[in-house]
Amino acid sequence: MTKTLKINKNVEQGILELLRFLLDGGKVSGVFTLKRINKEGSVAYSLVTRSDELEDAVPLFPLMPVNAGKLLSRFSLRGKSNKPVAAVVKPCELRAFIELVKREQGSLENIFFISSTCGGVYPIEMAVDGAVENNLSKYWEAVKKGEIPAQIRPACRGCVEFKPYTADMTVDLVGSSDIDKRCMILLNTKNGEELAQDMKGDFLEKELDKKILDKFQNKREAERKKLFDEIEEKMKGLDGFIDIFGKCLGCHGCSKVCPICYCKLCEFESPDSEYKPSNYESDLKKRGGLKVPPGTVYFQIGRLDHIAISCVGCGACEDVCPVDIPISIIFKKVGESVQKLFDYIPGRDVKEEIPLLTFEKDELSEVED
Amino acid sequence: MTKETEKFEPRIVGFLCNWCSYAGADLAGTSKLKIPSSLTPIRVMCSSRIDPVLVTTAFLHGADGVLIAGCHPGDCHYDKGNYYARRRFAVLKKVIEGLGLESDRLRLSWVSASEGQRFAEVINEFNEKIKKMGPNPIKVKTSL
Ligand code: SF4
Ligand code: SF4
Ligand code: FES
Numbered sequence: 413m414t415k416t417l418k419i420n421k422n423v424e425q426g427i428l429e430l431l432r433f434l435l436d437g438g439k440v441s442g443v444f445t446l447k448r449i450n451k452e453g454s455v456a457y458s459l460v461t462r463s464d465e466l467e468d469a470v471p472l473f474p475l476m477p478v479n480a481g482k483l484l485s486r487f488s489l490r491g492k493s494n495k496p497v498a499a500v501v502k503p504c505e506l507r508a509f510i511e512l513v514k515r516e517q518g519s520l521e522n523i524f525f526i527s528s529t530c531g532g533v534y535p536i537e538m539a540v541d542g543a544v545e546n547n548l549s550k551y552w553e554a555v556k557k558g559e560i561p562a563q564i565r566p567a568c569r570g571c572v573e574f575k576p577y578t579a580d581m582t583v584d585l586v587g588s589s590d591i592d593k594r595c596m597i598l599l600n601t602k603n604g605e606e607l608a609q610d611m612k613g614d615f616l617e618k619e620l621d622k623k624i625l626d627k628f629q630n631k632r633e634a635e636r637k638k639l640f641d642e643i644e645e646k647m648k649g650l651d652g653f654i655d656i657f658g659k660c661l662g663c664h665g666c667s668k669v670c671p672i673c674y675c676k677l678c679e680f681e682s683p684d685s686e687y688k689p690s691n692y693e694s695d696l697k698k699r700g701g702l703k704v705p706p707g708t709v710y711f712q713i714g715r716l717d718h719i720a721i722s723c724v725g726c727g728a729c730e731d732v733c734p735v736d737i738p739i740s741i742i743f744k745k746v747g748e749s750v751q752k753l754f755d756y757i758p759g760r761d762v763k764e765e766i767p768l769l770t771f772e773k774d775e776l777s778e779v780e781d
Numbered sequence: 782m783t784k785e786t787e788k789f790e791p792r793i794v795g796f797l798c799n800w801c802s803y804a805g806a807d808l809a810g811t812s813k814l815k816i817p818s819s820l821t822p823i824r825v826m827c828s829s830r831i832d833p834v835l836v837t838t839a840f841l842h843g844a845d846g847v848l849i850a851g852c853h854p855g856d857c858h859y860d861k862g863n864y865y866a867r868r869r870f871a872v873l874k875k876v877i878e879g880l881g882l883e884s885d886r887l888r889l890s891w892v893s894a895s896e897g898q899r900f901a902e903v904i905n906e907f908n909e910k911i912k913k914m915g916p917n918p919i920k921v922k923t924s925l
Pocket of ligand 1: 737
């Protein structure tokens with residue numbers, strides 16, 4: 413059983429009340445949360461230090477403008493936060509941040525995490541014309557019933573990691589039928605308990621409802637299988653592969669928004685990976701034709717080589733791809749197959765080493781010849 | 782075997798670690814063992830030097846096969862390099878396989894400095910396998 417705070421307000425107001433309480437009581441100096449930018453449904457992550465600034469905050473808004481793991485990395489890259497901050501993030505954002513911390517791209521110190529069981533987020537394009545706003549009530553209806561909301565990111569549709577692993581507090585959302593009336597926050601860690609102490613509300617002992625979440629998990633798993641099967645069908649052999657990736661523009665938008673692609677000087681953007689005249693000549697001699705710019709497929713395989721082990725399947729990459737390549741599903745699928753080799757779930761535990769930075773002496777004989 | 786494949790002479794890029802496999806290849810040569818001319822050896826200091834992206838480069842530019850060879854586990858000149866290399870290779874294999882491409886064109890083998898005979902066997906065997914697979918179809922694609 414986990415100590416749980418029950419606030420007798422709807423879940424959105426409940427969490428805002430908690431955030432205000434944390435700021436006003438001096439328990440944290442800042443809150444990192446989504447805030448509304450305009451009425452069309454655009455939101456952005458913000459750091460807030462005054463509780464009246466929380467007025468436009470929408471901590472649980474089903475949108476991920478940028479993977480927050482990436483932002484928290486920028487926040488703590490040059491040194492840990494001096495003051496305590498509460499960050500409200502989605503489970504895959506938390507996992508992405510943990511992966512970045514493992515790569516010394518940020519610090520967990522002085523950041524407390526509030527997350528939730530996650531119903532998924534809408535594609536970013538729906539945030540510019542009011543579509544998200546118009547869908548909000550349908551979204552929460554689906555979440556309440558433990559169903560997968562329509563139109564969410566494909567990556568979210570098939571995501572089975574919807575429960576946060578290491579959050580200090582978890583808001584009970586998925587399959588929770590009474591979120592209109594009350595807000596249940598599980599206090600998973602000592603820090604979580606201390607933060608919530610003296611908060612107005614009832615304290616009880618509770619667990620997330622396993623039966624409801626298992627059912628939800630099954631739905632997600634079925635979707636995941638469907639998405640993976642579809643990709644496998646399309647990506648048969650070299651021609652299928654070219655069908656999918658041949659249209660890549662080489663804009664590298666996918667890697668710019670990927671939380672795991674943290675390199676400031678990307679190998680695939682360095683002058684070294686530009687073709688020299690002699691490269692063009694030798695390639696053209698062989699092939700008689702060449703896509704310009706060359707190397708878009710090389711970039712995809714290279715990026716997979718580098719980050720598949722840590723892809724958290726957040727879907728940010730696919731969201732920005734101007735030519736709609738189902739990158740996040742491909743990266744998730746290949747990523748999972750790589751992660752499985754080492755029984756690794758990215759971001760599950762900061763103490764788990766990145767598998768490529770360690771080894772067992774006796775293993776993988778199946779790849780040796 | 783068809784006529785086509787009989788004519789086909791593969792091109793194999795071999796990344797060989799300086800301390801073991803390159804020396805093993807050298808020994809195979811000085812012992813006058815038969816080494817197929819298909820091999821283009823590239824000397825690297827350690828198998829762990831090989832970023833999978835290098836292998837990808839060779840593969841996409843039309844190498845019919847890519848061999849990575851290093852010291853036997855436990856014998857790496859830098860102590861642990863080949864253990865890391867093995868993990869990276871396993872990942873690369875999964876990536877290529879997961880994309881529906883031919884991961885069988887990639888091979889990892891351990892060959893020590895004294896194993897000239899083994900080196901000859903490894904490369905001949907790999908060469909035969911690649912011959913059977915035929916040319917890397919990537920070679921003629923123009924939209925990569
Ligand atoms: S965002 Fe799409 S078009 Fe741009 S590099 Fe990535 S896959 Fe290619
Ligand atoms: S590759 Fe795509 S899905 Fe995976 S972590 Fe990066 S942005 Fe998220
Ligand atoms: S030196 Fe040969 S594998 Fe490391």
